[in-house]
Amino acid sequence: MNEAFLIAFGLTLFAGLSTGIGSLISFFASKTNTKLLSFSLGLSGGVMMYISFVEMLPDAVEKLTNRYSDAGQWYAIIAFFGGVLISLIIDKLVPEKDNPHEMRFVESMHKELDKSNLRRMGLMTALAITIHNFPEGIATFVAAYSDIELGIPIALAVAIHNIPEGIAVAVPIYFATNDRRKAMRLSFLSGLSEPVGALLAFAFIMPFLNDAVLGIIFAVVAGIMVFISFDELLPGAQKYGNHHIPTYGVVIGMAIMAFSLLLLH
Numbered sequence: 001m002n003e004a005f006l007i008a009f010g011l012t013l014f015a016g017l018s019t020g021i022g023s024l025i026s027f028f029a030s031k032t033n034t035k036l037l038s039f040s041l042g043l044s045g046g047v048m049m050y051i052s053f054v055e056m057l058p059d060a061v062e063k064l065t066n067r068y069s070d071a072g073q074w075y076a077i078i079a080f081f082g083g084v085l086i087s088l089i090i091d092k093l094v095p096e097k098d099n100p101h102e103m104r105f106v107e108s109m110h111k112e113l114d115k116s117n118l119r120r121m122g123l124m125t126a127l128a129i130t131i132h133n134f135p136e137g138i139a140t141f142v143a144a145y146s147d148i149e150l151g152i153p154i155a156l157a158v159a160i161h162n163i164p165e166g167i168a169v170a171v172p173i174y175f176a177t178n179d180r181r182k183a184m185r186l187s188f189l190s191g192l193s194e195p196v197g198a199l200l201a202f203a204f205i206m207p208f209l210n211d212a213v214l215g216i217i218f219a220v221v222a223g224i225m226v227f228i229s230f231d232e233l234l235p236g237a238q239k240y241g242n243h244h245i246p247t248y249g250v251v252i253g254m255a256i257m258a259f260s261l262l263l264l265h
Helices: 003-017 019-028 034-068 071-093 107-111 115-146 148-177 180-190 193-204 211-240 244-264
Strands: none
Touching: 003 019, 003 115, 003 148, 003 193, 019 148, 019 180, 034 071, 034 148, 034 211, 034 244, 071 115, 071 211, 115 148, 115 180, 115 193, 115 211, 148 180, 148 211, 148 244, 211 244
């Protein structure tokens, strides 16, 4: 295994297993820290949107234009909206009540008396997160493998947005079974689909990697991240906090990406 693979896989593993951070928060907090989660989700959305529109999509257009001339711009835009469509289809396959991006609050679970319903909610949410995280793992790995400057902020943004997903799994399982270990185990396992996605990407995509394939992948990943930002992160941030806190997070996330990319280049 070369160094690039180990770094990319390590970043993807870190992003995936951050669902476990959510389980820890749910165990040791009697109330959800809504301001922190709201700001963090806004920050993650700001990072994803900025890097998608300013770095990844333009990079995809450049790579594909160099290969296919003017037609490359069409290919990049089609691939971008293809990424949006992939995320939309995956989201539609999951029932809304089991969707991991429906916000969960620690304190609300104390009011739920039907333990069988709580258990089902946790298990179905874990399954839904596993499905959702699979393309995110592919995106994080490919980006990190091809360009570590892109991989690190993408991995951090994905990790932040996985924390509330960990809460969504752990909280109902814990209150249904009173078993912290089981809740934590399921929370961690739900994030393992990201490194699994990374391994499949390495096995089936990397052997064919060139500028054209990389351009398509960058555009698809940009589409996926933009959809995640508008469909999951920003609405979730608004539900957890007031109007201003997630907005501050978005702006600061964009600023961090802007300056870090300038320094890295």
